[in-house]
Amino acid sequence: MEELYAIILFLFVLFLLLGTGVWVGLALLGVAWVGMELFTTRPVGDTMLTTIWSSSSSWTLTALPLFIWMGEILYRTRLSEDMFRGLSPWMAGLPGGLVHTNIVGCTVFAAVSGSSAATLTTVGKMSIPELRKRSYPEPMVIGTLAGAATLGLMIPPSLTLIVYGVTINESITKLFFAGILPGLVLASMFMAYVAIYSRVSSTWQPNPEPAMSFGEKLNNSRFLIPVILLITVVIGSMYLGYATATEAAAFGVIGGLLLAAGQGSLNWNTFSESLMGATRTSAMIALILAGAAFLSLSMGFTGLPRALADLIAQWELSRFELLMVLLVFYIILGCFLDGISSVVLTMAVVEPMIRQAGIDLIWFGIFIVVVVEMAQITPPIGFNLFVLQGMTGHEMGFIARAAIPMFLIMVLMVFVLIAFPELATWLPDNLRAGPG
Amino acid sequence: MTILKGLRSVLDGLYFGAGVLAAMCLIAILGLIIVQMLARWTGEVFPGAPEYAGYFMASASFLAFAHALNRGAHIRVSILLNAVRPGVKRVIETWCFAVATALGWYFVYYAWRFVKFSYDFGDISQGQDKMLLWIPQSGMLIGATILAIALTDQLIHVLSTGDHRIKTDSVGLGE
Numbered sequence: 001m002e003e004l005y006a007i008i009l010f011l012f013v014l015f016l017l018l019g020t021g022v023w024v025g026l027a028l029l030g031v032a033w034v035g036m037e038l039f040t041t042r043p044v045g046d047t048m049l050t051t052i053w054s055s056s057s058s059w060t061l062t063a064l065p066l067f068i069w070m071g072e073i074l075y076r077t078r079l080s081e082d083m084f085r086g087l088s089p090w091m092a093g094l095p096g097g098l099v100h101t102n103i104v105g106c107t108v109f110a111a112v113s114g115s116s117a118a119t120l121t122t123v124g125k126m127s128i129p130e131l132r133k134r135s136y137p138e139p140m141v142i143g144t145l146a147g148a149a150t151l152g153l154m155i156p157p158s159l160t161l162i163v164y165g166v167t168i169n170e171s172i173t174k175l176f177f178a179g180i181l182p183g184l185v186l187a188s189m190f191m192a193y194v195a196i197y198s199r200v201s202s203t204w205q206p207n208p209e210p211a212m213s214f215g216e217k218l219n220n221s222r223f224l225i226p227v228i229l230l231i232t233v234v235i236g237s238m239y240l241g242y243a244t245a246t247e248a249a250a251f252g253v254i255g256g257l258l259l260a261a262g263q264g265s266l267n268w269n270t271f272s273e274s275l276m277g278a279t280r281t282s283a284m285i286a287l288i289l290a291g292a293a294f295l296s297l298s299m300g301f302t303g304l305p306r307a308l309a310d311l312i313a314q315w316e317l318s319r320f321e322l323l324m325v326l327l328v329f330y331i332i333l334g335c336f337l338d339g340i341s342s343v344v345l346t347m348a349v350v351e352p353m354i355r356q357a358g359i360d361l362i363w364f365g366i367f368i369v370v371v372v373e374m375a376q377i378t379p380p381i382g383f384n385l386f387v388l389q390g391m392t393g394h395e396m397g398f399i400a401r402a403a404i405p406m407f408l409i410m411v412l413m414v415f416v417l418i419a420f421p422e423l424a425t426w427l428p429d430n431l432r433a434g435p436g
Numbered sequence: 437m438t439i440l441k442g443l444r445s446v447l448d449g450l451y452f453g454a455g456v457l458a459a460m461c462l463i464a465i466l467g468l469i470i471v472q473m474l475a476r477w478t479g480e481v482f483p484g485a486p487e488y489a490g491y492f493m494a495s496a497s498f499l500a501f502a503h504a505l506n507r508g509a510h511i512r513v514s515i516l517l518n519a520v521r522p523g524v525k526r527v528i529e530t531w532c533f534a535v536a537t538a539l540g541w542y543f544v545y546y547a548w549r550f551v552k553f554s555y556d557f558g559d560i561s562q563g564q565d566k567m568l569l570w571i572p573q574s575g576m577l578i579g580a581t582i583l584a585i586a587l588t589d590q591l592i593h594v595l596s597t598g599d600h601r602i603k604t605d606s607v608g609l610g611e
Contacts, residue, residue, distance in 0.1 A: 021513055026535070048546060056498070062465050290497070
């Protein structure tokens with residue numbers, strides 16, 4: 001009974017600290033401290049330091065700042081303009097027209113950046129005004145952008161997947177490759193929706209695009225080619241086993257700098273801004289990870305993960321039922337927490353359940369990313385919604401409604417992933433063994 | 437007042453300076469990884485490179501904590517804060533900074549013990565680098581101390597003026 005009170009107190013402190021707005025990393029640290037004090041007789045402070053030092057000075061973590069930096073560099077180049085100009089001639093002929101530039105643009109930028117907000121702003125900066133000029137229906141323009149930008153979290157490099165990999169000690173390279181096919185499938189599902197909508201809807205009357213010859217099209221997209229090349233090098237070097245995730249990230253930074261220099265947009269200002277931006281974002285995630293490392297140790301002592309795993313085992317849930325429970329759980333959690341925080345906060349409890357149910361942890365990484373991606377576009381605190389609000393000046397309700405079809409497509413994606421787990425597991429199973 | 441103003445600029449300089457130092461650690465990580473790759477391709481070995489990169493990673497994170505705090509980069513759940521009246525908000529902000537400051541100094545105290553322990557016993561890394569561990573661990577201690585100072589600074593500001601000094605610039609790119 002005393003045990004139960006302690007667990008209730010522990011959870012109460014968790015909700016209190018997070019809910020009142022204590023910074024997530026510090027809140028996790030505080031909760032962990034309470035848990036240790038309640039459930040162990042160990043010297044809490046010293047244990048905290050040993051745990052946090054070993055997690056903060058881990059070599060796998062170094063992929064994180066470098067991938068963030070690569071995205072920051074490209075974010076500050078002229079990529080936005082080039083993206084729209086380069087992609088639109090190829091999309092004009094498709095049913096759904098230039099709305100596809102949103103989706104394809106996000107997919108391409110997702111492959112150089114692990115962040116969904118950066119993906120959203122880079123693509124949206126240019127495509128929103130251009131699409132409006134051509135009188136595409138506004139909800140479509142905004143909805144597809146909100147939805148497709150979440151691909152930034154799924155297509156490698158993905159910050160969420162790095163954090164997931166570090167938290168459960170799985171290969172980041174494998175996770176990256178697990179994300180590729182599901183990311184592309186999701187992008188195609190968005191595109192299919194746009195195509196169908198454009199044929200069915202009566203309000204779909206965008207201005208026609210002037211015809212372009214193949215040569216002109218190619219000429220317009222010549223600036224995109226270096227970016228595609230960079231993506232190929234970064235992802236290819238990992239796939240062929242020439243480089244670890246961290247080394248591929250280093251290629252990405254160097255490549256990004258060369259690309260920016262070639263474009264003439266590299267100067268002291270953009271360089272230092274990208275570097276300082278990367279430093280801050282990576283510190284933000286590092287603080288959460290430090291708190292989470294201590295919390296997951298503390299969670300272990302509370303017996304909560306074990307008890308929950310046993311409970312789930314007692315219920316004799318099938319794998320499918322367990323996944324449905326987790327789906328609902330993460331969607332609710334995602335209404336209050338950002339993706340990375342949701343992942344680190346829950347993995348200590350969820351990991352034993354998943355292992356017990358015999359679910360592949362690489363596959364589950366992709367599952368969890370799709371699910372926390374959804375949270376990016378659900379109110380009250382969907383992060384992409386905020387960014388879009390700032391960019392378009394629309395009300396939150398309008399943007400959230402525009403994003404609902406994308407949300408439903410992502411739910412559908414979860415079922416596709418469950419029905420065809422090979423989408424996530426085939427590529428990582430066929431990776432060439434890399435260095436270390 | 438001039439003393440206070442002087443203190444203000446010294447503190448702001450400290451936070452920003454630590455942030456710049458953290459940025460240099462990132463460049464060092466990049467450099468180490470490139471050198472290690474070059475070494476591997478040419479058949480050489482660069483013993484301890486992963487450990488060195490890890491040390492720089494820890495320093496980069498901890499040294500940037502205060503700077504990230506002041507620029508609003510650290511994530512928090514702000515639903516409640518945005519929903520309440522200004523008077524209540526002030527109370528909640530005070531609570532948040534008080535909790536954070538307490539945790540900050542608690543961490544610094546044990547980090548100090550941790551580093552002192554490594555120093556007194558001359559702890560050496562288990563990896564190929566054979567590094568005296570207190571040296572890289574000091575980066576963590578210094579960064580944590582600067583964070584605790586920054587949190588205290590903010591707490592005092594909330595108590596005296598009712599609001600913090602965190603300036604969030606444009607869009608955070610964390611997510």
